[in-house]
Amino acid sequence: MHAGGMTRPRRPVAQIVPPYLLRHLATTTEPIAEFARATLTRDHRYRHNRATATATGAGGHRSAMATPAAEAPSRRISDAANAQHLPGRTVRDEGAPATGDAAVDEAYDGFGATWKLYKDVYGRNSIDGSGLRLLGTVHYGEGYQNAFWNGTRMVFGDGDGEIFGRFTASLDVIGHELTHGVVEHTAALTYSGQSGALNESIADVFGVLVKQYSLGQDAAAADWLIGGDLLLPGVKGVALRSMLHPGTAYDDPRLGKDPQPDSMSGYVETTDDNGGVHYNSGIPNRAFALAATTIGGPAWEKAGRVWYDVLTGGKLKAGADFAAFAQLTITAAAARFGADSPEAAGIRDGWTAVGVSAGSTTTVPSGKPPVDTEAELLLRRTGGFAGIPRQRQAKLAELPARDRRTWQGLLADDLLPRLAAESSPRPDAFAYCVTCIAVELDVEVAEPDLPLRLRRLFERTLSGQ
Ligand SMILES: [Zn+2]
Incomplete structure (x- = not known):
């Protein structure tokens, strides 16, 4: 094998349902399996088209990215009418009344809630900090089991109707996808390996904070679940991911078992899923959830503030690993709350609990034995x-x-x-x-x-x- 230093990897599209889960579903019974296969094919084709568009500089979406002057959200929701063409027909613009279509109105409200967390708590005006219009397309494809951020807009499928319901149903999923946009406009963490898992984790962190802020919920009262409202009745599981208890979100004959590790001892080495970005995000997710619950109170105020400081502080490198990120959070907590503060201690303890040594220069314990000296x-x-x-x-x-x-x-x-x-x-x-x-x-x-x-x-x- 030659891992080829000659070509840059395709920039992957961030999506909420990991490919391994869809591949598992694709081997189960019809019609679920057929929907899964179709979603996988479309995801693949979509990524390919996007890579081509990026490479040629062709953009068709740019006119829709106009920046409004006022510091208020500017939303536009479109309807793909179960086709796969983007953006689809505009069905609700900023200020327009509810349409009665649940997917349209949930996307509109979810965008508003996400914008509000970033603005109220962190003083950030939209994804790019300059009022970028929030674009969404609902009813994408038929039985489409995913939601993704394509670099310009959020796209939501309706789900297959048996395992997954519509993807607008979970507010944290909407916050997750838009946060991929925020990451792209700030630290731009590379979407593979540990930096990719950090990208995924940060999307979960602010996704769950959008939900908690919207509900006015303290860290102790929160369920720390991602995608809890997507799974339909009959599925053996509570969500797609559990931030506080990674690996426990579902265990279902059709979905398989939640594969997320909850500490470095379970770190997953794989070339699948862009180097396990949806698996290993469980490790920093749990560090955050533990820190926030230890510190207490609303998670967006202390732990969330520190994570935001790191994301936007300019020191987080695109290829950062867990240890480097952990060190930055501890430094940021000390700068904002004091080195001996309960906030800094809570964050340090969170990383220790998941086996990440802040700032260590060593690479991940791969779990594999060292190579024989006769090699x-x-x-x-x-x-x-x-x-x-x-x-x-x-x-x-x-x-x-x-x-x-x-x-x-x-x-x-x-x-x-x-x-x-x-x-x-x-x-x-x-x-x-x-x-x-x-x-x-x-x-x-x-x-x-x-x-x-x-x-x-x-x-x-x-x-x-
Ligand atoms: Zn994601």
């Missing part, structure tokens, strides 16, 4: 202005003890494939190729895309130090 490593450095390659082939056992252990962990981890997937060739820059047959690893990463500690490791290994 053969081939490290090649190519490119560079002079174009002279260097390489070293060695058994891990031949390396100095400290670097040997680092290599053993690195080859077992998914860090290199992830860096390779996000890396692109740079003029005159070195490129490192790492090959290890024992773990079927063969990747190429441009030197500027490598963290400093890996550059140093590679240099020492090449020079035989």
Whole structure:
């Protein structure tokens, strides 16, 4: 396998129902299975179309993104009439009365509630902070089991009518999808691996805060469920995700069992689901829910404020991992409430409880055993202005003890494939190729895309130090 450092990955569309769940449904009984297969196909086609539109700069939606001057929400809800064409026919504009169509009115009200949390509590005027119009399309497709944010608008399916009801029914789902827009306009967390799971988690955090704020509900009184109103009667489950108790949201013959881990000991290593973004988001979700319930009172005031500070503070990098994010929340809590405050302590304890060591420079414990020291490593450095390659082939056992252990962990981890997937060739820059047959690893990463500690490791290994 070659994880290919040459092409940038397609920018995935953030969606509320993870692909693994749809794939599971696709193997169950008709007509649910057929709806699931159709949703998967449409999601795939949609992502492809979007990638093409982005690449060519073709936008058809831009005229609808006009910025209103006043600090009030500006909403427009369209109806796709069960077709798959966006945006569909406009059915409710800002200020217009309720239509009587539940999906239209829930989307309109949900957009309003989301706008209100961001404005009232955090002083943010819409997704982009400058009054961006909130666009939504309802009745998308037939039996469509999903809701997603496509970078411009929120799109809601009606559900299949047996497992999933209409996707506008859960206010937290609406808040979740619009928050993907906020993330895109702020930290722009890369939608894969740990940064992708943080992107998902932040969408759940503010999604659930929209619901709690709207209900005037304290952290202690909240259910901390995402998508609780989507599941129809008969489904063995309470929601799509539980932030306080990840892994317990459902256990149903048709849906399978909620696969979310509730701490780093259960961290899921996978190439599925953009590197497990909907699985591992359970870990930071629980850190937030624990911090908020420990601190007490309304979650949007303290823990939510700290998360918002980090999201918009400019220090959160697009490729941040859990440990870096955790450290930023602790620093932000200390800055806002004091280093010895109950808020800072509650947040620190939340991360500790889920096994994330704030600010540690180590990568995830992959759960896999370290690679055997008899494994053969081939490290090649190519490119560079002079174009002279260097390489070293060695058994891990031949390396100095400290670097040997680092290599053993690195080859077992998914860090290199992830860096390779996000890396692109740079003029005159070195490129490192790492090959290890024992773990079927063969990747190429441009030197500027490598963290400093890996550059140093590679240099020492090449020079035989
Ligand atoms: Zn999402």
